[in-house]
Amino acid sequence: MSLVARVTALAQTIAADIKSLTSGKVDKVGGKGLSTEDYSTSEKNKLSGIASGAQANPPIQTSQLDRTIGVLMPVGAFGLGKLLDLRSSTFSGNTPPSFFFGTGTTMGFIAGGPGPNANQLGLEIPQLIGARNYGILTTHGHWTDATGGGGVQQIFTTGDRTFTRLPTSADAWANWREQAYMEAVDAKANTAVLISAGFLVQSLSQPSGSDFNNAGSIQFELKTGISSTLNKPAGAGNGWVNVLGMPRDASNGSQLATGVTAEGVWYRRKENAVYKDWRQLSFTDNPTFLGDAVFQRNGQATPLLFSLMGDAGQAKTFRFGVGTQGRWDLICNEAAESGSNTGSNFVIASRSDTGAYVRIPLSIDRASGVTTLSGLVMNGPSRVAQYTLTTLPSASAYNGHEIDVTNATVSPAGPKRCRSNGTNWLILNTNTPVS
Numbered sequence: 001m002s003l004v005a006r007v008t009a010l011a012q013t014i015a016a017d018i019k020s021l022t023s024g025k026v027d028k029v030g031g032k033g034l035s036t037e038d039y040s041t042s043e044k045n046k047l048s049g050i051a052s053g054a055q056a057n058p059p060i061q062t063s064q065l066d067r068t069i070g071v072l073m074p075v076g077a078f079g080l081g082k083l084l085d086l087r088s089s090t091f092s093g094n095t096p097p098s099f100f101f102g103t104g105t106t107m108g109f110i111a112g113g114p115g116p117n118a119n120q121l122g123l124e125i126p127q128l129i130g131a132r133n134y135g136i137l138t139t140h141g142h143w144t145d146a147t148g149g150g151g152v153q154q155i156f157t158t159g160d161r162t163f164t165r166l167p168t169s170a171d172a173w174a175n176w177r178e179q180a181y182m183e184a185v186d187a188k189a190n191t192a193v194l195i196s197a198g199f200l201v202q203s204l205s206q207p208s209g210s211d212f213n214n215a216g217s218i219q220f221e222l223k224t225g226i227s228s229t230l231n232k233p234a235g236a237g238n239g240w241v242n243v244l245g246m247p248r249d250a251s252n253g254s255q256l257a258t259g260v261t262a263e264g265v266w267y268r269r270k271e272n273a274v275y276k277d278w279r280q281l282s283f284t285d286n287p288t289f290l291g292d293a294v295f296q297r298n299g300q301a302t303p304l305l306f307s308l309m310g311d312a313g314q315a316k317t318f319r320f321g322v323g324t325q326g327r328w329d330l331i332c333n334e335a336a337e338s339g340s341n342t343g344s345n346f347v348i349a350s351r352s353d354t355g356a357y358v359r360i361p362l363s364i365d366r367a368s369g370v371t372t373l374s375g376l377v378m379n380g381p382s383r384v385a386q387y388t389l390t391t392l393p394s395a396s397a398y399n400g401h402e403i404d405v406t407n408a409t410v411s412p413a414g415p416k417r418c419r420s421n422g423t424n425w426l427i428l429n430t431n432t433p434v435s
Contacts, residue, residue: 084108086137092121097152097167100141107138112158123156125163125176133158146170233257233266233278312337312344325355333363341367368397384417389435395420405434 086108092115100106111122112133123137135158143151146167154173156163162179251273257266265281297304308316318330329349337343346364351357361374385403387393392405399422408416410427416434418425424433 086110087115087121093123093125096171097146097173098170100139100152101146101170102144103139103141105138105140105142107136109134110137110156112156112163123176125156127163127176127178128158133161135159233264233268233280308332321351321355325353326351327355392425392434395425396422402428408434410435 084107087110112125112135113122113128113130114124115122125133135156138155138157140151140153140155142148146152146169150166153164153166156176163176164179165173165176168174252270254267254269255275257278258264266278267281268276268278270276295304295306308318310316313334313336315334316332319326320328328351329347331347331349333345333347335343335345343366345366347360348362349357349360359374363372364370365372383404386406387403388407389405389409393403398420400420402417402419403425405416405418405425408414408427410416410430410432417428418434419428420426426432427434
C-alpha cells in the first residue's frame with residue numbers, strides 16, 4: 001500500500017475515535033468534582049429495606065385483625081379507636097362468645113335494651129328492658145376460647161350506669177351484672193368519694209382519742225387504743241373495733257360494733273341526740289365458744305341474770321361433758337304445768353361414757369320442794385329438820401318423812417325422832433304419836 005493510502009486510513013480511524021469520545025462525554029458543572037456522591041449511602045440503605053409493592057399511605061382495614069402475638073394494631077383496626085355503629089349489624093345480645101374469641105378489643109354504639117326494629121338489634125339487658133338506653137359496648141376477646149376468664153368479657157356503659165358479663169361457655173354468657181355507684185361526702189376531708197352500693201362504704205383509721213359518739217356517718221371506723229371514757233362497748237377491750245354508724249338524722253340513728261382483738265358484736269341506738277347503752281347481741285343458732293365465757297354486770301344496780309327459757313313441756317338443760325359427750329345434765333324437766341306450781345321440776349341426770357342417759361340421782365318437786373335422792377352416803381353427822389310440838393308440819397303432806405321433835409312430853413320427856421304415817425307423827429322406838 002502506498003504511503004498516501006496508509007496515511008488516509010490512519011486519519012479515518014482517528015476521526016472515528018474522536019467522534020466516539022465526543023458522544024459519551026460529561027459536561028463540567030460548576031462547583032462539582034469528579035468524586036462528589038449526590039446519592040448518599042444512608043438513603044440507599046433505607047430504600048433497600050422497603051418491601052416490594054409497599055404503599056406510602058395504605059388504607060386501614062376495619063374488617064380484619066392481625067392476630068399475631070406482639071404485633072401492634074393500627075388505630076381504627078376492628079373498631080379500636082374508630083367510630084363503629086353496631087345498631088344495624090347482625091350483632092345482638094344473643095351473639096355467642098365464640099364470635100369474639102381472639103378478636104382483640106372492639107367498641108361500638110348500640111342499644112342496651114331492645115333495638116328499635118328488626119334491623120336494629122339491642123343487647124336486651126334485663127335491667128334496661130323498656131328503654132333503648134343507647135350506650136357504648138366494649139368487647140374484649142383476648143383469648144381464643146371460654147377458658148380465658150377475664151380475657152373474654154363485655155362491658156356496656158350508658159349514662160352513669162355500667163354493666164358487665166363473662167362467658168360461661170363458647171355458646172353462652174352469664175347474666176349481665178350492674179356495677180352500681182353512689183357518691184358520698186367525706187366529712188373529715190370535705191371531698192367527694194365514690195363508693196360501691198351494697199359493699200364496704202368507707203374504711204377510716206381513727207386516732208385513739210376519737211369518741212365513739214362521733215361515729216355517726218355512714219362509714220366503717222377502725223379505732224385502736226380506746227379507753228373506757230370513749231363510749232366504747234363494754235367488753236370490747238382496748239384493741240381494734242369496727243363501728244358502723246347508720247344515721248337516720250342528726251339526732252337519731254344506730255351503731256353496730258364488731259370486735260377485732262376482742263370477739264363480740266354490740267348494738268346501740270341514738271334517740272333524741274342521746275345514745276342508749278350498748279347491748280351485746282345474742283345468737284339464734286348454736287354458737288361455740290372456744291375460750292372462757294364470762295358474764296358480768298359490774299357497776300349496775302340490777303343483778304346478773306343467766307336465763308335458759310323455753311316453752312312449757314319443753315326441757316331446759318345445762319350440760320357438762322367431756323369432748324363432745326355429755327356426763328351430767330342440770331334440767332328443768334318437761335313435766336306438765338297444771339297450776340298450783342306443779343310441773344317443770346328440777347332434775348340432775350347422769351350420762352354414760354358414750355353420752356347416753358343413765359339415771360336421775362336427784363330431783364326436786366317445784367311445788368312442794370320435796371327432794372328425792374336415788375342413794376345417799378353420809379361421811380359425817382347429819383341432822384334432820386327440827387320442830388316443836390306447836391310447829392309440827394302436816395303429817396299427811398310428808399308421809400314417810402322423818403323429823404326431830406325437840407320438846408316431846410312423852411316419858412321420858414325430851415327430843416324424839418319421829419316418822420309420818422300419813423296421819424300422825426309417830427315416835428320411832430315406840431310407834432306412838434308424839435305428844
